[in-house]
Amino acid sequence: MDESAPSIATDDNFFVSLWNSIFIPGTTPQLIMATHCSFICLFFILSWLIYMTKAQNIHFIMLLLISVLLWGTVIWFINELQSVKLKSNEELFKDEKEEKEEKNNEGEETIDNKKNN
Structure with a gap:
């Protein structure tokens, strides 16, 4: 085992x-x-x-x-x-939070790129 x-x-x-x-x-x-x-x-x-x-x-x-x-x-x-x-619940919550932060960062970069163009 x-x-x-x-x-x-x-x-x-x-x-x-x-x-x-x-x-x-x-x-x-x-x-x-x-x-x-x-x-x-x-x-x-x-x-x-x-x-x-x-x-x-x-x-x-x-x-x-x-x-x-x-x-x-x-x-x-x-x-x-x-x-x-x-994964434990804490690890799943942490991973989900990190994914949301990454999506927010990507969204901000896209908005900045549109403003510059």
Whole structure:
């Protein structure tokens, strides 16, 4: 696990940690585990339904295919999210303020250029 990744105190139980992970930017181990467990349960249920219908219902097969593809996409997105450094609210506010100042400076230069011409 990456040391810079956000983490939650380990003395809480899983569900409290999962609930608290909502307020932490990025992914947490509890959120990833809950995601994988949810997809595994979905695969089990859809596989059971395919077995019970003797694979005669194409809808369950297509739903299983869609859920497998969705799980792969979610795993890819989690990996991409973990590889990117997330900015805090203060950093985002500072960047936005700097962009506004740059736009104001460019606007003033344009006005000065028009006056000189």
